[in-house]
Amino acid sequence: MDTKRGPVMITNEQKIIIDYYENIGSAIKGHLVDIVDGPIVYNFIVKPGENSKLNTIKKAASEHNYMIAYSSKQINVQIPKETRQVVFLDKLLKTKEFKNTDAILPIIMGVDTFGEIMIKDLRKLPHMLVCGRTGCGISVFFNSLLKSLKSAVPATECKFIIIDPKGADYDIWKSDKHLMCPMVKLDAKAAVQKLQEVTELIDERYQKLQNNKVKNVEEYKKKTNKKDMPYIVVVIDEVADLRTSAKKQTELCVQYVAQKARAVGIHLIIGTQRPDALSGIIKANMPTRVSFQARTGVNSMQMLGEKGAENLLPNADILFSDAGRIPVRIHTPYVEC
Ligand SMILES: Nc1ncnc2c1ncn2[C@@H]1O[C@H](COP(=O)(O)OP(=O)(O)O)[C@@H](O)[C@H]1O
Ligand SMILES: [Mg+2]
Structure with missing residues (x-):
């Protein structure tokens, strides 16, 4: 032959x-x-x-x-892979896993390396610190977290406060019912003012819990049948920008919110490009961490307590660590914003 x-x-x-x-x-x-x-x-x-x-x-x-x-x-x-697929949030929102989730504040983080959907309950996290360089996909990720919440929880039960010091990536929320107050853009002073208002709101809510002899927002709703304590998700797209102009106040507010807000139904999602610029106080109070691709192994250590994030792909690829647990790799979803 x-x-x-x-x-x-x-x-x-x-x-x-x-x-x-x-x-x-x-x-x-x-x-x-x-x-x-x-x-x-x-x-x-x-x-x-x-x-x-x-x-x-x-x-x-x-x-x-x-x-x-x-x-x-x-x-x-x-x-x-040589060519990566885009993971579309819209598709994940339609999955039975998301539709049947029993999470109170479900957020779609993305998919694992096998393509399985990853959903977390922000109520349990209860705050999240996210680090990544410009262009890695933080704003798209935050928008997809907000969209997950919007599609699972009605605006009467969950409100958003959006602080975007760069001022470009959240315009789709401008007239959305979930938005609690006008977005804070570009203005560090206004941003710190808004954070201060959040700390005051925390105190007011604690007072209400005390008056009703209950420990948290769920017990309060059950006992009073009132709808005056919706969950609030505060998103700060780039906290380092605020810290340079109003370091002390920003830190005090973030610390206060991170320590006290969970019982009263308030949750923080904070982004930063520079984990090394964050104070120990902020980091100690925010044990749930997300790192996009890190510049170096040392940067990865600073965020997650171990190396690894330096080997992630440059875009939409994260390690997620829930209160010091072993980081899990997740590909974040894409959504128009
Ligand atoms: N999950 C994703 N899948 C595919 N492309 C993405 C994804 N997230 C972001 N991108 C791309 O990366 C660009 C930068 O994303 P963005 O969230 O604005 O970055 P950052 O806020 O970190 O600077 C987007 O315009 C988009 O083209
Ligand atoms: Mg951005």
Whole structure:
């Protein structure tokens, strides 16, 4: 039989598998169990060999900018696809997982590396500190969190306060019923004033709880049947901008809100480009952390207590850590804003 000889075409997928074996396979010394196709990465599921050392594996992954997730039984080496899919929020809003969630304040964080929807309850977090450089997708992410809340909780039960020192990315909310007051844009003084009003509102609400001998907003609603204590979500798109102009006041307000607001139904979502510029006080009071791609391993440590975020993709890719737990990788969704 005639056989033709000639150059062999290697597909992108094959190239990725070769990369895996050349770059990290030898460090893992195990066998590849499965390759699962996610929207943005391939998940190489590997059973490590008996003598494989986690540190060696971590080092090899880091040298080649791969993210890994591991349990005692297996390692998931996540290798970016050549072309990533966009994860659309609108599609996730229609899933049965979101429609049937029992979260009080459900927020769609995005999808995991396998493409499974990730939903959190902001009521439980109860605040979130998010770090990332310009262009990584923070404003789109915040808009998608607000849209998740809007589609799950009526405006009578949940209000938004939006502080956007850059002043460009939240115009879609301008005449939305969920907005509690006009958006605060560009004006650091007005932003600090707004934060101060929030601290006063916290005190007023505590007074009401005390008068009714209840401990939190849920008990208050049950006991009084009143609708005068909707949940409030305060979004600050870039807190470092505020701190440079009104450092002390911003810090005091954020600290007060972070420490006291949960019982009275108020939640903070704060973005920053510079985790190193945040004070220890703010960080200590905001244990739920999100990091987009970090500049360095040190920046990742500052946000999450461990390295890793430096190996994320430049856009819409996060590590989420809930009160010091092991960070989980999530691809954030896209929404027009
Ligand atoms: N989840 C996403 N999927 C795809 N592209 C995204 C996503 N999030 C953001 N982007 C792209 O990145 C750009 C910058 O996002 P933006 O949220 O404005 O960044 P930041 O606020 O961090 O500077 C957006 O205009 C959009 O094109
Ligand atoms: Mg932005």
